[in-house]
Amino acid sequence: MDERDALGLLASELPTAGDDAAVVGDAVLTTDMLHETTDFPDGVTRYTAGWRAVGASLSDVAATGAAATAAVAVYGAPTFDAAELRAFVRGARDVCAAVDAEYVGGDLDETEEFTTATTALGHLREPDQTETAAGTEESQSRDHTPAPLRRDGAAVGDAVCVTGRLGRTAAALRLFADGATDRGNELFRFEPRVAAGRALRPYATAAMDVSDGLARSLHQLADASDCGFAITSESLPIHPAVDETASDDEDRLGMATTVGEDFELLCTVPPESLADARADCPVALSRIGEVTASGVTLDGASVADDGWTHGN
Structure with missing residues (x-):
């Protein structure tokens, strides 16, 4: 099977997996994997790799209409170079900061080629802000969870x-x-x-x-x-x-x-x-x-x- 056939099979096995991201309650969750030979041309810095890899998962969160919360990544390489590892983490952290999310860590693995797997978390529901006699405080989240953006709602004429x-x-x-x-x-x-x-x-x-x-x-x-x-x-x-x-x-x-x-x-x-x-x-x-x-x-x-x- 090619990738599209495999995705079709998984969709039939996992009907709640979602479109660009899975929706679990008010949370959205997504994961991606990128490889040096297919995703990072010669000349891509580790900083850019960290930014782009985590950014790809954050983009899936964006497609649901959710607010981005956090991201993690697996960093796999033949050897662990301190400068490259720091640069990757800085790129991951900076792309998260660009969308008001936080990069919170991940895992390390020895692999034959540079490979990274990233996971991003978002939330559809945001806390209300209400005024009280004591001042402004954050209330409980809305009882209603907003519906995510999906791929199946386009109508003729839109x-x-x-x-x-x-x-x-x-x-x-x-x-x-x-x-x-x-x-x-x-x-x-x-x-x-x-x-x-x-x-x-x-x-x-x-x-x-x-x-x-x-x-x-x-x-x-x-x-x-x-x-x-x-x-x-x-x-x-x-x-x-x-x-x-x-x-x-x-x-x-x-x-x-x-x-x-x-x-x-x-x-x-x-x-x-x-x-x-x-x-x-x-x-x-x-x-x-x-x-x-x-x-x-x-x-x-x-x-x-x-x-x-x-x-x-």
Whole structure:
């Protein structure tokens, strides 16, 4: 089986596992594994590896609309180099701090190649703040646990939106290949869209993070919601770094849609709620198309289910 077949099997065995993260009460929990040969090109620093690995799990928390709470990581390597280990922990700690979470440790293991497994925890329910005669104090959490964002709620006519810009990782990969490691590391350190997920939760009918590329994510969301999407290329928000490395317009579009691991949020929003969603979202929210009854198209042409698969 390939990765997608394996995920399908596990979904049938674990119906409560969730979409991007498992929901347990008001908590969301997710885990990821990254390997040096498939996930970290030559030139990636251990600081960037710590940031990116933990950030990938925090991105799954973001896709549920939860607040990020904490993260841990397994650090596996052939040998333990003090400078590399410290740098990894600093990167993990800094990406957590960027989303108001805390890096709280993990485990060490000797492995044939550098490998890291990360786990992130978030919460859907936040404490109320109430005024009392004695002053302001934190009350008990709400009796009602807010519903997480899921992949299966898109409705025909909804606007299809994406946060931030696409193609960041594709540009980084080319820069690493060209030896421009400083710029590559900068682009590899993305900010997980936790704040955006929380802001979009009251408005979005479906959502997921774009970890496998926009094209594949559209197919995944369409399958979950039993719908289709009509996207226009001119509406796609493409990262400026793509223009530094793309050879032509076709290459530019491919970098923005099929390379993957941009970790932006893809969501659907009712048209009447779009203005409010944009106003509340702390990053740019671009409308890239609309939900249709079936099919995934770009400028009217069918979009292939191409994107990142673990082991690429």
